[in-house]
Amino acid sequence: MASKRYLTGIDWLVHAFDHMNEKKIGKGNVFHIVFEVNGVIDIDPFEQDLNQFISGHFVFKGRVARALNLAPYWKIDKNKEIKPVSISSHRIQEASNFISFCAEISQKYDQSSEGYLYCDIVSHNEKSYAVFTFSHKLFDGLGAEFFVDAFERYREDKQSYVFPARFCWPSHLNRWLEKFKAGRYVNRKLIWLSPKRKVRALSIGKGKQEYQYKVIQFDEKQTKKIIERADKEAGYLLIMPFLLSRVTYAFNRLLNRKGIQNDSMVVPVTVNARKKGEEKEMFFNHLSFMFFRLTYEEAENSMTSIKNQLYEQTKSRFSDKFSSNVMLMRIVPIPILSNLLGLYSKGAMASFSFSYLGETVFNGRKLFGKEATNLFHLPVPPVPPGLGVFVNNYNGKLNFTISYLNTLLNDKDIGFLVDILKEMPNG
Amino acid sequence: MNCDIQEIQDKLVDEISMILSIETESIDVNKPLHSMGLDSLSFVELLVSIEKSFNLKLIDTSLSKEDFSTINSLSQCLLKVIDGQ
Numbered sequence: 001m002a003s004k005r006y007l008t009g010i011d012w013l014v015h016a017f018d019h020m021n022e023k024k025i026g027k028g029n030v031f032h033i034v035f036e037v038n039g040v041i042d043i044d045p046f047e048q049d050l051n052q053f054i055s056g057h058f059v060f061k062g063r064v065a066r067a068l069n070l071a072p073y074w075k076i077d078k079n080k081e082i083k084p085v086s087i088s089s090h091r092i093q094e095a096s097n098f099i100s101f102c103a104e105i106s107q108k109y110d111q112s113s114e115g116y117l118y119c120d121i122v123s124h125n126e127k128s129y130a131v132f133t134f135s136h137k138l139f140d141g142l143g144a145e146f147f148v149d150a151f152e153r154y155r156e157d158k159q160s161y162v163f164p165a166r167f168c169w170p171s172h173l174n175r176w177l178e179k180f181k182a183g184r185y186v187n188r189k190l191i192w193l194s195p196k197r198k199v200r201a202l203s204i205g206k207g208k209q210e211y212q213y214k215v216i217q218f219d220e221k222q223t224k225k226i227i228e229r230a231d232k233e234a235g236y237l238l239i240m241p242f243l244l245s246r247v248t249y250a251f252n253r254l255l256n257r258k259g260i261q262n263d264s265m266v267v268p269v270t271v272n273a274r275k276k277g278e279e280k281e282m283f284f285n286h287l288s289f290m291f292f293r294l295t296y297e298e299a300e301n302s303m304t305s306i307k308n309q310l311y312e313q314t315k316s317r318f319s320d321k322f323s324s325n326v327m328l329m330r331i332v333p334i335p336i337l338s339n340l341l342g343l344y345s346k347g348a349m350a351s352f353s354f355s356y357l358g359e360t361v362f363n364g365r366k367l368f369g370k371e372a373t374n375l376f377h378l379p380v381p382p383v384p385p386g387l388g389v390f391v392n393n394y395n396g397k398l399n400f401t402i403s404y405l406n407t408l409l410n411d412k413d414i415g416f417l418v419d420i421l422k423e424m425p426n427g
Numbered sequence: 428m429n430c431d432i433q434e435i436q437d438k439l440v441d442e443i444s445m446i447l448s449i450e451t452e453s454i455d456v457n458k459p460l461h462s463m464g465l466d467s468l469s470f471v472e473l474l475v476s477i478e479k480s481f482n483l484k485l486i487d488t489s490l491s492k493e494d495f496s497t498i499n500s501l502s503q504c505l506l507k508v509i510d511g512q
Contacts, residue, residue, distance in 0.1 A: 231492050235490075237466065237467055239466075279448060308487075311471055314472055
């Protein structure tokens with residue numbers, strides 16, 4: 001019987017990404033979730049309620065430690081005080097400055113201080129943006145949405161809210177043969193993915209590296225058109241492969257423009273790996289990966305190849321095998337693991353990362369009593385590649401976030417990508 | 428392969444209940460699949476399970492949105508394809 005909250009291989013990988021990002025850009029593997037609300041949020045009661053809510057979750061008192069069996073686990077220091085979240089308030093004059101303001105916010109938090117959650121409230125006229133910054137050490141994208149959703153339920157009825165008591169997780173130090181077989185399968189796949197020469201990707205460049213974001217929001221009418229187009233071109237319910245294919249098309253055009261035509265694009269795609277009974281898990285990382293390789297010839301029209309690769313990976317249960325395989329990596333210390341990951345495919349790793357979160361799991365349509373008009377994610381993907389595209393659907397509206405290092409893409413490049421992606425409803 | 432429509436429908440209900448971690452009793456065979464919570468990945472899981480159960484690879488077929496829209500319509504469509512083999 002497990003008595004500790006052991007970390008999974010995916011959690012360990014996330015810690016390695018965190019370490020890589022710290023080394024390369026001075027900030028960890030974090031992400032923001034932005035809630036756009038109508039009205040002005042009263043900060044003091046918001047801060048008070050948020051801190052009360054956090055104090056009920058002793059997971060915030062934790063840090064990584066190694067058990068005697070060598071598996072890493074989340075060690076709770078019962079005597080430690082949970083660092084209260086101090087909400088900063090900001091005002092902006094122009095709504096168009098908001099996204100670049102978020103990039104500035106993301107620079108200021110020190111991830112080494114064991115803070116796992118931060119919050120900023122940005123106001124513009126009668127609109128507010130609640131920008132939550134989450135550390136991937138403790139949350140994945142869906143988990144963070146569940147957390148804010150749970151916070152809203154707690155606020156509505158503090159007396160009857162039940163804080164989760166379950167905190168153990170198995171060490172997975174068994175079924176070694178199965179893990180080795182999964183490892184062999186995954187390694188073969190990774191060798192197949194690794195192009196002969198170099199992953200077709202933008203070069204990271206030199207100079208001070210900071211993350212920038214570009215968000216494209218589609219209204220309900222445009223989103224409906226995109227879904228209709230996906231139904232027609234990819235097939236019923238196959239919106240994820242459709243979106244990935246359009247994003248690949250946009251990047252292919254950009255890479256062509258820059259004369260980068262070598263070999264294949266490689267795209268890791270995060271997938272939700274919550275199993276039965278864990279559907280609403282808030283803490284730690286319940287995700288896995290699928291990988292897509294698109295040759296130069298396939299990249300212009302990649303739909304068939306993406307659908308076939310998605311089908312084959314689902315059939316072979318690749319994402320389960322990947323999760324199982326990385327369990328073996330937990331023995332490797334984080335600095336060494338991050339160095340090893342950096343060696344993959346001569347350091348290029350991937351062309352860009354992609355994630356389609358689907359319909360939001362934040363059930364409420366209100367945040368702190370104010371109508372939430374939109375919700376989108378601004379993640380900091382691992383470096384390399386330092387570039388990711390993230391899509392979510394909030395209340396029938398698709399949001400596209402391109403998250404990129406300033407040394408990878410200039411304003412012209414971003415404009416080029418945005419123009420192509422904005423065409424999606426009109427195909 | 429000999430199948431009747433009820434057999435196909437029961438098999439699909441079982442698969443969807445497993446994929447979505449919901450009770451079979453709560454599944455309405457006339458409800459659109461997307462409103463049950465199926466997304467791209469879980470839908471492809473369903474296609475894989477159809478291949479395993481009925482030996483039919485549907486990812487690249489010309490089946491329309493209407494064919495796939497409910498368990499009922501999908502069952503009828505699968506029956507036609509199986510009978511045609």
